[in-house]
Structures are given as C-alpha cells and as structure tokens.
Amino acid sequence: MPHVVTQACCADASCVHACPVNCIHPTPDEPDFATAEMLYIDPDVCVDCGACVGACPVGAIVPDDRLTPGEQVFLDLNAVLSTPSRPYPPQAPVPPIRRLERDRGRAGHPLRVAIVGAGPAALYTADELLRQSGVEVTVFDRLPVPHGLARHGVAPDHARTRSVTDLFTLIENQSGFTYRLGVEIGRDLGVGDLAAHHDAVVYATGASTDRPLDIPGTGLPGSMSATQVVSWYNGHPDHVDARVPLDHERAVIVGNGNVALDVARILATPAEALAGSDISPVALEALRSSRVREIVVLGRRGPAQAAFTLPELVGLASRDDIDLRVEAPGGIDPRAATDRQRSLMLE
Ligand SMILES: Cc1cc2nc3c(=O)[nH]c(=O)nc-3n(C[C@H](O)[C@H](O)[C@H](O)COP(=O)(O)OP(=O)(O)OC[C@H]3O[C@@H](n4cnc5c(N)ncnc54)[C@H](O)[C@@H]3O)c2cc1C
Ligand code: SF4
Ligand code: SF4
Structure with missing residues (x-):
C-alpha cells in the first residue's frame, strides 16, 4: 500500500529528504532531476510511513487508499516511472545553509x-x-x-x-x-x-507580460493572449474587464504548455463544477452562458515535443467529463515511448 505522488507536484524535492528509505525519485543529485516534470515514489520500496506527506508544500503525496477516482491514474504512473527500478544510494546530501554575510x-x-x-x-x-x-x-x-x-x-x-x-x-x-x-x-x-x-x-518581479506572436491577425476581434484569459478567470485587477469571447462553439488555443491545458480545462469544465473553486465571480458568471463545446489545442510538433508536463496531461486525460482526443501526424509509436507518450497510453 504505497504512497503516491499526484498532479500538484512541482518537483521542488522538499519530500526527498523526508523519506527514510530513499524511494522518492529523481533526487536532486540524480542526473534526470533537472528535467523531471514530477517526482514519483517507487511502490516496491515505499514502506508507507507517511513521513513525506507533511513535507510536501502542495499536498501532492497521497496514500494509495485515499486517492480519488480521478487520481487513480497516478498510482499506475508512479509505478511506470519507477521502472526499471533504481539503485538506492545513501540519502542525497543536504547542502549546508550559507550564512548571510552581515555588514x-x-x-x-x-x-x-x-x-x-x-x-x-x-x-x-x-x-x-x-x-x-x-x-x-x-x-x-x-x-x-x-x-x-x-x-x-x-x-x-x-x-x-x-x-x-x-x-x-x-x-x-x-x-x-x-x-x-x-x-x-x-x-x-x-x-x-x-x-x-x-x-x-x-x-523578484516575475515575468508578467505576453510574448506576442509576430504574425498578422493576432489582434483581430475574438483573439486574446493567455495572460489576459488567465488573469480574467483569476480576478487579476488589471484584467477584470477583459471580454473573453464565449459565444461560439469552438475555441482554439495556440501553444502546448501547461497554461494551454489550464485554459482548455477551464473552458471545458461545466461552470457549476467550478463554483466551489477560487475562480473570479465575474468569470464564473460568464462561463455559465458559454457556448464553447470544442477546444482545439494546436501544436507545431507531436506529443513528445509538447511543453506541457506529464501530471497536467494525465490529470486532464483522467477526467470522465472531457472527451480528449490526440491527433498526431504519423500516430504515436509505442516502441519509442517517451514519458508523455506513455501517459497517453495510460489513458
Ligand atoms: C497561468 C499560469 C499557471 C501556472 N500554474 C502553475 C502550477 O500549476 N504549478 C506551479 O508550480 N507553477 C505554476 N505556474 C508558475 C508559477 O505561478 C510561477 O513560476 C511563479 O509564480 C513565479 O514566481 P515569481 O515570484 O518569480 O513571480 P510572480 O509570481 O510573477 O510574482 C512577481 C510579483 O512582482 C510584482 N511586481 C512586478 N513588477 C513590480 C514593480 N515594479 N513593483 C512592485 N511589484 C512588482 C507583481 O505584481 C507580482 O506580484 C503558473 C504560471 C502561470 C502564468
Ligand atoms: S510514505 Fe514513507 S517510505 Fe513511502 S515515500 Fe513517503 S516517506 Fe518514503
Ligand atoms: S511531491 Fe510535493 S514535496 Fe515532493 S517534489 Fe512534488 S511538490 Fe515537492
């Protein structure tokens, strides 16, 4: 009965040092840590002690008997990612905290x-x-x-x-x-x-502006940036008055990152299911009368090159109320399975 890393994981490795049997991977000193989209728990090694749960700042670690139906897929995903199993070196070293040089x-x-x-x-x-x-x-x-x-x-x-x-x-x-x-x-x-x-x-001022596409037509009515849409549904004071066009049946999202999946999921989720969330009341009201039924996420290349992370895609694929279809030129080759392609197969 292992513990399982689920969708909210942001790969900050806070849990790694909490585990007494070193079964959360990749650890910061393992070569694939820099490119890891999420961490995972090796179900064959986990002793179910629960020590990692409190170490996670976003509550991403759940005992397998408390997974919601939508999270069950992460049980398989942690197992898939743990194959082949790794050697278990001693605990990753804890870097010493550098003393601040005071003037x-x-x-x-x-x-x-x-x-x-x-x-x-x-x-x-x-x-x-x-x-x-x-x-x-x-x-x-x-x-x-x-x-x-x-x-x-x-x-x-x-x-x-x-x-x-x-x-x-x-x-x-x-x-x-x-x-x-x-x-x-x-x-x-x-x-x-x-x-x-x-x-x-x-x-620490972040990156709050768009990177506009330098092609004609991006400013036509009905077109807007993800920054505007996301800020609108999150109640950002700069964008409360944004007019998100919801009066057509098909919406097209250009780009393949996690923000594209966020926007697609919000557009695809029935307004009543969003009512208990942190969504802005203005956006919720507008979504109640949305006519959008189909959301097309466009990518230049295939699923293996897409920029969204594995947990986000798996989370979307596990939704019963969303009919997810992937159309890739040449199809998906199981023999050349990358992590993302594996996630599509899990679906
Ligand atoms: C749509 C979206 C979804 C995301 N989803 C996730 C997710 O699910 N999981 C995850 O781990 N990460 C997610 N991220 C990423 C995460 O939110 C960012 O990595 C993180 O917030 C960056 O933190 P930051 O402190 O560098 O910058 P920000 O969070 O951007 O903070 C910068 C702050 O600086 C302020 N500021 C800017 N200029 C000035 C100024 N001149 N004077 C005073 N204040 C100023 C801004 O108002 C802002 O509050 C998401 C990001 C986006 C855009
Ligand atoms: S439950 Fe215990 S053994 Fe399992 S991953 Fe968490 S800390 Fe490690
Ligand atoms: S499971 Fe939690 S603590 Fe561990 S890497 Fe993911 S977000 Fe960080």
Whole structure:
C-alpha cells in the first residue's frame, strides 16, 4: 500500500529528504532531476510511513487508499516511472545553509532588505533571509494582494497547488517580515528610494507580460493572449474587464504548455463544477452562458515535443467529463515511448 505522488507536484524535492528509505525519485543529485516534470515514489520500496506527506508544500503525496477516482491514474504512473527500478544510494546530501554575510561596519541596526515583488520567489527569499538573526525584510508589490502568480496564474481549480499559500502565511508571520502592498517600484517609489533605506534590494518581479506572436491577425476581434484569459478567470485587477469571447462553439488555443491545458480545462469544465473553486465571480458568471463545446489545442510538433508536463496531461486525460482526443501526424509509436507518450497510453 504505497504512497503516491499526484498532479500538484512541482518537483521542488522538499519530500526527498523526508523519506527514510530513499524511494522518492529523481533526487536532486540524480542526473534526470533537472528535467523531471514530477517526482514519483517507487511502490516496491515505499514502506508507507507517511513521513513525506507533511513535507510536501502542495499536498501532492497521497496514500494509495485515499486517492480519488480521478487520481487513480497516478498510482499506475508512479509505478511506470519507477521502472526499471533504481539503485538506492545513501540519502542525497543536504547542502549546508550559507550564512548571510552581515555588514559589520554598519552594525547597530538590523540588516534591512527590500524585496520587490510578493510572488513565490520573493517569499522563499524572505524565508531564507529571516532564518538569519538580525535581518528585517520588507516586501513590496504593485498589487493590493500578495502571492503573484500563485494567486493570479495557477488555475483556480488546482486547489492543492494553490494551497502553497498556507506556507506563505507561515513565512509572513515570522518576526521581521513586513508588507508594503499597492506600491509600484518605478512609479510610486524609485530604486534610489529603496537603496537609501535598505542594505540590499532583491528584485523578484516575475515575468508578467505576453510574448506576442509576430504574425498578422493576432489582434483581430475574438483573439486574446493567455495572460489576459488567465488573469480574467483569476480576478487579476488589471484584467477584470477583459471580454473573453464565449459565444461560439469552438475555441482554439495556440501553444502546448501547461497554461494551454489550464485554459482548455477551464473552458471545458461545466461552470457549476467550478463554483466551489477560487475562480473570479465575474468569470464564473460568464462561463455559465458559454457556448464553447470544442477546444482545439494546436501544436507545431507531436506529443513528445509538447511543453506541457506529464501530471497536467494525465490529470486532464483522467477526467470522465472531457472527451480528449490526440491527433498526431504519423500516430504515436509505442516502441519509442517517451514519458508523455506513455501517459497517453495510460489513458
Ligand atoms: C497561468 C499560469 C499557471 C501556472 N500554474 C502553475 C502550477 O500549476 N504549478 C506551479 O508550480 N507553477 C505554476 N505556474 C508558475 C508559477 O505561478 C510561477 O513560476 C511563479 O509564480 C513565479 O514566481 P515569481 O515570484 O518569480 O513571480 P510572480 O509570481 O510573477 O510574482 C512577481 C510579483 O512582482 C510584482 N511586481 C512586478 N513588477 C513590480 C514593480 N515594479 N513593483 C512592485 N511589484 C512588482 C507583481 O505584481 C507580482 O506580484 C503558473 C504560471 C502561470 C502564468
Ligand atoms: S510514505 Fe514513507 S517510505 Fe513511502 S515515500 Fe513517503 S516517506 Fe518514503
Ligand atoms: S511531491 Fe510535493 S514535496 Fe515532493 S517534489 Fe512534488 S511538490 Fe515537492
């Protein structure tokens, strides 16, 4: 009865060191860690102790007898990914935490650090800094609410992934942490102002803009960027008034990343099933009268080259209420099965 890594896994390896029998792979010192889309638990080695469950910031590890029907596919997937089994070297080494070099010449006041942006990168930075004594951190964000794309990017129906904000709350509650929200650096305050009042400034401003396709017609009515659609259904203040065209039966999504799958899934999910999620009330109301019945996700190349990750695709494929079809030139060759192709076969 093993534990199982499920869809929300973001491959940060927090669980690896919690496991007493080293059966969560790839570990950060294994060569395939850098390209891993999710980690997995070897069911033949797991002793079902549960130590990894609390170590996961997004609740992605579940005992196999508590998997929901939609998550059952991850039991097979963890087993498939564990084949062939690996050698089990001693635990991966824990890197020592580097001591922050304090400016002793200016001692007498705490080390004051400004962090621009209040997304995950900012909060993990604040957490590391606040582990040192004598450090104060002020986190600035242009928006009135924190958490960056963990709030305004991650899909509203991905409750487990969004639960990473519980960890952020613990970080925010540490002594020495202060928010200055609704302050845009470059508009309300300059970098000189920050430098004058802090010993160090960290920029964690993310990547919030589109990369437009440089082809004619992308601005025609009915066409919009994923940034606009995602921000709209997540209630981002910059995009609450976006008009997402839902009055036709077919929607086309150009691109093959996880955001494409997020948008496809939100468009394909009945509004009543989204009602208990974090979706914006404005978007939910619009989706109630959506006429979209078919969503076409276009890719330049085949499934093996697509940029979406394995857990996202498996999560979509396991939905009974979505009829998923894959059309690939030349079909899918089981003898040359890549991870993604294997996931399609699991379906
Ligand atoms: C649609 C979408 C879905 C995603 N889904 C997942 C998922 O399921 N799982 C997962 O692990 N990851 C997901 N991600 C990725 C994840 O959200 C990002 O990797 C993560 O949020 C990046 O963190 P960050 O702190 O670098 O930047 P951001 O989260 O972008 O935070 C940057 C912050 O900086 C602020 N800022 C910018 N400029 C200024 C300024 N001049 N002054 C003050 N503040 C400023 C912004 O307002 C923002 O709050 C998704 C991303 C997107 C776009
Ligand atoms: S339940 Fe225990 S043995 Fe199994 S993966 Fe988690 S920590 Fe390792
Ligand atoms: S299962 Fe959880 S802790 Fe382990 S790598 Fe995935 S997200 Fe991180």
